Amino acid sequence: MRPHPAVVLTGLTVALLAVAVLALTIGAAGIPLSRLFPALGLGVAPDGAMLARDELVLWSIRIPRIVATAAIGAMLALSGTVMQGLFRNPLADPALVGVASGGAFGAALTIVLMDAPSIAVPWLRHVELLPLAAFAGALLTTWALYAISSWRGRTSIAIFLLAGLAIAALTNAGTGLLVFVADDRQLRDITFWMLGSVSGATWGKTATLLPALGVGLLAIPFIARGLDLLVLGESEAFHSGINVQVLKVLSIVVVSAMTGVAVSISGVIGFVGIIVPHLLRISIGPGHRLLLPASALGGAMLLIGADTLARTLAAPAEVPIGILTAAVGAPFFLFLLLRQRSLVTL
Amino acid sequence: MTPVVDVAGATVRIGAATLLDGVGLIVHGGETVAIVGPNGAGKSTLARLMSGDLAPTSGDVRFKGRALSSYRPRDLARHRAVLSQHIAVNFAFTVDEIVRMGAGEARGAEIEALIAAALDETGLAAFRRRELPTMSGGEQQRAHFARVLVQLACGEAAYGPGLLLLDEPTSSLDLRHQLDLVDSAKRRAGRGTAVVAILHDLNLAARFADRAVVLHRGRGVADGPVRDVITATTLREVFDIDTRVETTPGGLPAILPQAMQVARDA
Numbered sequence: 001m002r003p004h005p006a007v008v009l010t011g012l013t014v015a016l017l018a019v020a021v022l023a024l025t026i027g028a029a030g031i032p033l034s035r036l037f038p039a040l041g042l043g044v045a046p047d048g049a050m051l052a053r054d055e056l057v058l059w060s061i062r063i064p065r066i067v068a069t070a071a072i073g074a075m076l077a078l079s080g081t082v083m084q085g086l087f088r089n090p091l092a093d094p095a096l097v098g099v100a101s102g103g104a105f106g107a108a109l110t111i112v113l114m115d116a117p118s119i120a121v122p123w124l125r126h127v128e129l130l131p132l133a134a135f136a137g138a139l140l141t142t143w144a145l146y147a148i149s150s151w152r153g154r155t156s157i158a159i160f161l162l163a164g165l166a167i168a169a170l171t172n173a174g175t176g177l178l179v180f181v182a183d184d185r186q187l188r189d190i191t192f193w194m195l196g197s198v199s200g201a202t203w204g205k206t207a208t209l210l211p212a213l214g215v216g217l218l219a220i221p222f223i224a225r226g227l228d229l230l231v232l233g234e235s236e237a238f239h240s241g242i243n244v245q246v247l248k249v250l251s252i253v254v255v256s257a258m259t260g261v262a263v264s265i266s267g268v269i270g271f272v273g274i275i276v277p278h279l280l281r282i283s284i285g286p287g288h289r290l291l292l293p294a295s296a297l298g299g300a301m302l303l304i305g306a307d308t309l310a311r312t313l314a315a316p317a318e319v320p321i322g323i324l325t326a327a328v329g330a331p332f333f334l335f336l337l338l339r340q341r342s343l344v345t346l
Numbered sequence: 347m348t349p350v351v352d353v354a355g356a357t358v359r360i361g362a363a364t365l366l367d368g369v370g371l372i373v374h375g376g377e378t379v380a381i382v383g384p385n386g387a388g389k390s391t392l393a394r395l396m397s398g399d400l401a402p403t404s405g406d407v408r409f410k411g412r413a414l415s416s417y418r419p420r421d422l423a424r425h426r427a428v429l430s431q432h433i434a435v436n437f438a439f440t441v442d443e444i445v446r447m448g449a450g451e452a453r454g455a456e457i458e459a460l461i462a463a464a465l466d467e468t469g470l471a472a473f474r475r476r477e478l479p480t481m482s483g484g485e486q487q488r489a490h491f492a493r494v495l496v497q498l499a500c501g502e503a504a505y506g507p508g509l510l511l512l513d514e515p516t517s518s519l520d521l522r523h524q525l526d527l528v529d530s531a532k533r534r535a536g537r538g539t540a541v542v543a544i545l546h547d548l549n550l551a552a553r554f555a556d557r558a559v560v561l562h563r564g565r566g567v568a569d570g571p572v573r574d575v576i577t578a579t580t581l582r583e584v585f586d587i588d589t590r591v592e593t594t595p596g597g598l599p600a601i602l603p604q605a606m607q608v609a610r611d612a
Contacts, residue, residue: 001475002440088436229447231437232490235399235430240497241423241450286437 003283005290012297016070019301023066023308028316029057068201069307070300071209072266075258077299078216080273081292083142085227086251087149087160090278091336094259095270097164099141101171103256103263106137108178108190131208135260141167142252142259150234196267196322198307205265212261217296219254223247224288231286269322271329272299272306278336348411349374350509350540351396356405358391365391367564368405375507378535379542380555380572384585387561389544393513396542397428409509423450424501426509427494431517433486438477441470441489448496460499464492467530469523483518491515491527498539507538514544528554548576552598560584573599582609 025031031054037043039054076094083092083099094100110133145167149160179190226247229237238244262269276298277291284290303321306328310321351373358366366388373379381389394400395407398414407414410425417425427448435444445464449457465471468488478486494510501508510531516524528543528550535541545551551558551572558575560568562584568575576599581587589606591599 090436225451228439231435231439232433232444232447233430235394235397236428236433238399238419239397239423239426239428239430240447241420243419281438285443286439287443 002285002287008284008290008294009297012294012301016297016301016304019304019308020066020070023304024058024062026308027057027062027311029053031057031062064203064206065198065201065307066304068206068209068265069198069303071206071213072198072262072269073272073299073301073303073306074296075209075213075216075262075299076269076272076303077276077295078213078292079255079258079262080299081277081288081295082216082223082227082251083255083273084277085223085230085288086146086248086255088231088233089160090281091161091274091333093271093273094138094142094255095268095273096168096333097145097161098166098168098171099138099145099164099255099259100263100268100270101168101175102141103134103138103260104268105171105174105178106133106135106260107264108175109133109137111186111189112178112182131212131261131264134264135212135257137171138260138263139253139256141171142256146248146252195320196269196325197310197318197320198266198303199318201265209261209265212257213296216254216258217293219250220289220292223251223254224292227251227288227292228286267320267322269303269325271325271333272302274336275329275332276302347374349408350410350507351542352406352408352411353392353395353402354406354408356392356395356402356407358388358395358400359403364564366395366402369561369564369566371396371559371566371569373509373540373542375538375540376535377540377557378532378555379540380551380558381542381544381561382546382548382551382558382576383561386563387584388564389561390513391564392561393428393511393542393544396509397426397511398422423497424505424508426511427498427501428511429491429494429513429515431514433490435478435486438479440474441465441476441478441481441492442474444478444489445470445492445496448493448498449500450497452500456503457496457500460496461492464495464499467495467526468492469526484520484523487515487518488523488527491530495530495534498534502539507540510534510539510541512541512543514546516545516547516550524550525553548581548599548601552576552600573597576601 025033025036031039035050035054039051039058080093083094084090107130110129114129145163148163179187182190226237226242229240229242230247234244277295280291280294280298284294306324307321310319310324313319349372353369353371355368355370356366357364357368369392371392381392383389391400395402398417401415409417445461449461465474468491470488470492473485478489498508498510512531515527519527531541531543532554543554545554555572557570558572559566560575560580567584568580576591578589578591581589586609587606588609589601591601594600
């Protein structure tokens with residue numbers, strides 16, 4: 001029996017809030033629960049002196065970081081789920097098959113080009129170019145991947161993974177070239193993308209993330225049934241009344257927007273898009289109407305947890321979160337491959 | 347009466363290959379039509395023209411009097427249902443979830459009754475909670491047939507008899523379930539549905555269809571009542587097989603594989 005959708009979503013929301021509250025209390029400046037709620041404006045502070053410090057830590061550092069982390073985690077898991085549905089392949093992940101690298105290349109290109117004196121266009125500095133460039137890079141790579149691996153309505157898993165590998169190598173070479181020509185300051189900025197981190201999150205950056213997440217969440221009702229039917233095949237989805245071209249374009253744009261914007265803020269964070277939907281499919285089934293929103297909640301929860309670990313494991317230093325998710329996610333992915341090697345025909 | 351499907355002078359070329367060459371086919375509601383022919387004769391291409399997957403290079407495909415290309419996918423799905431061969435499902439949908447997909451967004455007691463009836467008809471009532479990837483090829487095919495039956499029933503409830511298109515529906519079924527499927531399809535025709543099936547097994551085609559259409563190298567070479575079309579001459583000229591065609595007590599053509607020989611002068 002599948003659990004009831006309302007139970008699943010309520011349970012995940014409660015769990016997400018619990019993890020978020022826990023994450024608020026943990027950090028270089030510990031804020032125990034007794035002081036957390038007063039500092040959030042709920043209840044009376046036992047110690048007035050600490051209140052001002054707690055409020056500052058919470059509102060200008062920890063809350064924006066946790067909100068940004070939640071949004072990034074939600075977008076990574078959601079785009080992973082959409083991508084797996086689009087490619088009818090449970091092993092697809094934007095970070096694994098070069099889509100995130102494409103986004104990172106777009107971002108790196110922008111960092112270097114915006115600084116170049118010969119190219120610098122003054123008004124461009126006022127535009128949020130980084131997320132847009134990352135979106136464009138992600139869109140280009142997703143599109144290329146789809147064009148390469150889909151043929152006559154069928155998607156070959158082997159071609160898909162190998163093409164993803166090649167595209168990732170190509171975009172990483174591009175980013176490498178940019179690293180080669182970058183100056184010291186640009187180099188530091190670019191290196192940050194390669195490792196993946198949410199430590200630079202501010203309210204401003206959070207404001208960039210939320211529209212992209214909104215696009216992804218709003219798209220759910222329009223793509224959920226189509227993605228279910230796409231599991232049967234492109235022709236079969238069409239026979240069932242789905243406008244497959246519209247579904248594909250919408251899905252690709254949604255995946256690219258979320259991956260690109262997430263990458264432009266946090267750099268490449270892998271495996272969230274694989275772990276979350278996979279665990280959810282086992283427990284709630286593969287139907288996208290529930291799986292998509294549940295993935296968003298689960299992704300937010302997982303990344304907040306991972307970031308809290310990243311902040312505390314080597315405190316006061318921070319482990320880049322991308323390293324952490326890869327360290328956990330890569331073995332998990334290998335485990336999936338082992339388990340499915342008899343089931344999945346490449 | 348307006349035919350359900352009207353394919354006129356349809357030619358399909360892909361690159362230098364001509365897959366169909368001026369094929370015409372008119373199917374009315376209530377008819378059962380078997381499309382037969384050797385490998386590469388253009389059977390699937392003709393089916394893809396009728397399902398709307400493919401547009402002809404030249405010629406015309408009309409559906410219930412309107413150009414097929416003028417239908418939106420969603421409208422088309424309410425007038426015709428298609429069972430394709432080889433559907434691979436990589437995600438663990440249950441039989442119930444797969445069959446339910448046939449109903450689209452519709453919910454309610456009538457839909458539940460339709461789903462239950464389709465599961466009964468395909469012998470899958472006990473498999474409702476089973477996940478598709480854990481089932482045999484034949485069982486999966488029956489689940490998809492149940493889904494297609496639900497889609498057809500939902501569409502027909504709103505728009506009247508439509509088209510049921512079956513592309514080698516029996517390829518992975520055992521004998522008993524082949525008969526079940528063919529009889530299910532015939533029952534739909536009894537209620538006014540136009541049923542078109544691509545079949546390799548000529549004996550099964552004879553049991554299923556009133557009418558057989560023989561394709562050979564992209565052309566329609568015969569079209570008529572099964573007993574007039576499935577003959578020793580057709581078998582020799584189209585399938586390169588020498589054999590006698592017997593007649594069953596019910597008057598249907600019957601071919602014994604044991605008595606077949608590859609035609610030497612072919």
